[in-house]
Amino acid sequence: MSKEVFEKRKKVIYDLICDPYYVPMKSKEIAMLLSVPKEEREELRNILQELVEEGKIQVNKKGKYKKGNGGFIRGTYRATQRGFGFVVPEGEEGKDIYISENYTNGALDQDDVDVVLVETKSEKTRSREGKIVRIVKRGIERVVGLYQKDKKKQYGFVIPDDVRFHKDIYIPVQKSKDAKSGDKVVVGLTSYGDEHHKPEGVITEVLGGHKEPGVDVLSIVKDYDLAVDFPEKVNNQALNVSQPVSQADCAGREDLRKLLTITIDGEDAKDLDDAITLEKSGDEYILGVHIADVTNYVQENSALDKEALKRGTSVYLVDRVIPMLPRTLSNGICSLNANEDRLTLSCIMKISKAGEVLEHRIVEGVICVNNRMTYTNVWKILEGESEELNQEYKELIPMLEKMKELSAILREKRKKRGSIDFDFPETKVILDDQGKPIDIKPYERNTATDIIEDFMLLANETVAEDYFWQEIPFVYRTHDVPQEDKVRSLATFINNFGYSMHIGQQDIKPMEIQKLLTKIEGSKEEGLISRLALRSMKQARYTPENTGHFGLAARYYTHFTSPIRRYPDLQIHRIIKDNIRGRMTKERREHYEKILPEVTKQSSAMERKAEEAERESIKLKKVEYMKGKEGEVFSGVISGMTKWGMYVELPNTVEGLVHLTNLTDDYYHYDETRYEMIGERLGRVYKLGQRVEVSLVNADIKTRTIDFILKKGDETKDV
Structure with a gap:
């Protein structure tokens, strides 16, 4: 069939489906209606497929075609x-399209694709459904996995670590880099395969x-392509610029070295970003x-700057920091190490006894x-x-007590305005010298962590408001209002514990979530x-753009x-210093207006990647x-519900x-x-938040999944 004939028939079929009196039909029914001979029906299906891929028509799960x-x-x-x-559609946050296994069309995780919506059986479905019709760009070029060599043949396979990559990768022996069976390897994909062939x-x-x-x-580091x-x-x-602070470096800076100054960080921290000073004058606090x-x-557009932008953030994995x-x-010249002169950008605030910032200065300091x-x-x-610590740091105690006092004032002020304080322990995994986990326990917050959090939040808000005006x-740093359905799900969940929260018809207030907490x-x-x-x-x-938090x-x-x-x-420090030094010209404004959309996009993307890698580790x-605790019984709480089961958190x-x-x-x-x-027969009901006892069935390191079964009886063990 010539291209011209193909296009004419395509128009006829499209006009038929768009006719207001047309009732959705299968391809066979369309063929009979148009009197298409049996030997040409394959061509008809090709025309229909092309129309589907163009989004002009769509096909439902029963194989019937209708206008797209x-x-x-x-x-x-x-x-x-x-x-x-x-x-995840471009520019349609929160409107994901479900793709069934039969409609993936060979797409792999992270591919850029074109998708057409398909008709669902029920209008009550909770999400849109679609069919991938074209792979625009492959998202994965490299895969991390376990190499297995065939002993008799001249090839091997890599089983991907990422369980979302569902196919083993064929590796010719000459491209195996002498890997041995059982080695973890990184694979560059040369072919993505098809329904008949494995990726290579x-x-x-x-x-x-x-x-x-x-x-x-x-x-995990390699899987997330972390540098x-x-x-x-x-x-x-970095070596060239890491010189001790000189008199020339201090010129034009405010000398703050006479102030009693401390850093407060974790025991293992080596990159100390922030230091604190605090004095009190009458009822007012002077917080630095x-x-x-x-x-x-790190000068703009230098090799250091470009590498920092590329990385976006430091990554804190379970056993290392990148x-x-x-x-x-x-850890060196930029870290605010004790008893060493250091250059700073300082926000010095005068704060009332009610926690209001009465005035502030942002200065370059030493x-x-x-x-x-x-x-x-x-x-x-x-x-x-500890009496011993009280003696060792007795000259700091008056300032520390003032810090505790001011922190409580600031925290109460934030609470009154509705700020949500997620006061829950994060996971701390204790490893032995071989990297094996020997304990899992929560990170506990305390007065000291609150002090630093409160002071950093205040500085961040003060600087943001200053530069906004x-x-x-x-x-x-912006944080949008949550989706209403997710907050309503939370409200349903907490009802199982006897709690409730008010959700307005038009607006969701952070105050309601804070009241719950x-x-x-x-x-x-x-x-x-x-x-x-x-x-x-x-x-x-x-x-x-400032849209609030x-x-x-x-x-x-x-931030x-x-x-x-x-x-x-780092980026806003550069902006602030240009402004302080009187260099915020029209050209510099235009420069920042041009680069900031990409800087913020890159920073947000790298932050998400870092968080995902941290969670995976x-x-x-x-x-x-x-692993090895199979058969043991634990107490837990039902933390999630899906159609395939219940999640239980210990x-x-x-x-x-x-x-x-x-x-x-x-x-x-x-x-x-x-x-x-x-349960349909006995009527037993399991709810979110319900306490249950479970027995460990399987801990699968490859898939990073844990399977429990419900256990009856009184004997439990808290991990």
Whole structure:
């Protein structure tokens, strides 16, 4: 059939389907209606397929064709380990399109695709459904996995670590880089395969045996394509600029070295971004938040700056830190180490006894930290837990007590305006010297961590408000109002514990969520509800526009306080210094207006990647910790419900799935409107938040999943 004839028939078929009297038909029915001979019906199907791919028509699950929505939707495909996935459309946040396993069309996780919507059986479906019609751009070019060599043949296969990549990768022996069976490797994909052929690749890096210490986390590093080593040019530049602070460096800066200055960080911290000074005059506090002046050493568009932007953030994995800047800078001249002169950008605020910032200055300064304090020691001093520490740091005690006093004032002020305080412990995994998890316990917040958090939040808000009203191009940390359905899901969940929250018809207020967190404070379910409340929130991001921060109930917010480990902080320091020095010309404004959209987009993307890698490394060690505990019984709380089962969370934050197929005492169905699992015969109901006892069935390190079964009886063990 000629191209001309094909196009004519295509128009006839399209006009037929668009006819207002047309009733959806299958291809065979269309062929009969148009009297298409049997030998030409394959061509008819090709025409219909092309119309579907163009988005002009769509096909439902019964194979019937109807008029399309006018075009395809472009987005990114996110696969799941269960075979189906979702397309995240460009510019349509929160409107993901479900893609069944039969409609993926060979797409892999992270591919850019075109998708057409398909008709669903029920209009009550909770999400749109679609069919991928074209792969625009492959999203994955390299895969990390386990190499297995065929002993008899001249090839091997790599089994991907990422369970969303559902095919093994064929490796010709000459492209195996001498990898041995059981090695973890990085594979560059040379072919993505099709329904008849496996993907093909070449091994580019051998990470080591899969049981060697550290290789498991290194595999995650490589899987997320996180840069570890710095280019030689960047390292050389870092060495060249890492010179002791000189008199010339201090020229034109405010000398703050006479102020009693401390840092408060974790025991293991080596990159100290911030230092604090505090004095009191009458009823007013003079708080100084002094931040490392990284821009003095990282010049715009230098090799250091470009590498920092590329990385976006430091990454804190379960067993290592991947810094944004070379350690020569991050742990050296930029770190506010005790008894050494350091350059800062300082926000000095006069604060009333009610917590109001009466006035402030942002200055380039030079400081000398008197004491490097830890959260633990400051907490012990303030709580009177150690007489020895009280004696050692007696000259600091008056200032520390004022810090505690001001922190409480600021915290209460934020609480009154509705700021959401997610006071729940994060997971701390304790590893032995071989990288094996020997304990999992929560990070506990205390008075000292509160002090630093409160002071940093205040500085960030103060700087953001200042530059918003100056109408200078800037980077803001924004947090949008959550989706109503997610907050209503949270409200349903907390009803199982006897709590409630008010949700308005038009607006969701952060105050309501904060009231809930206040109610649950000190309860057994505090950690669980806090985490689920956090999951109901949207993700904060960096933007050049100030749209406010929902979680903090703040009109103005930025990230000013961590330029060693976050690029947005480094970027705004550069803007602030240009402004302080009188260099914010029309040209500089235009320059920042041009670059900030891309800077904020890159920073947000790298932050998400870092967070995902951090979560995966913790999840891996949680599974490894549970491995070998099969058959043991634990107490937990039902933390999630899906149509395939119930998630149960243990007190140490380990979470596992009780699969529907393992609920053998009855036939259960999931009521998604009530978030309940209901037994049809006996009427037993499982609800979110319900306390249950579970037995460990399986801890799968490859898939990083934990499976439980419900256990009857009184004998339990808290992990």
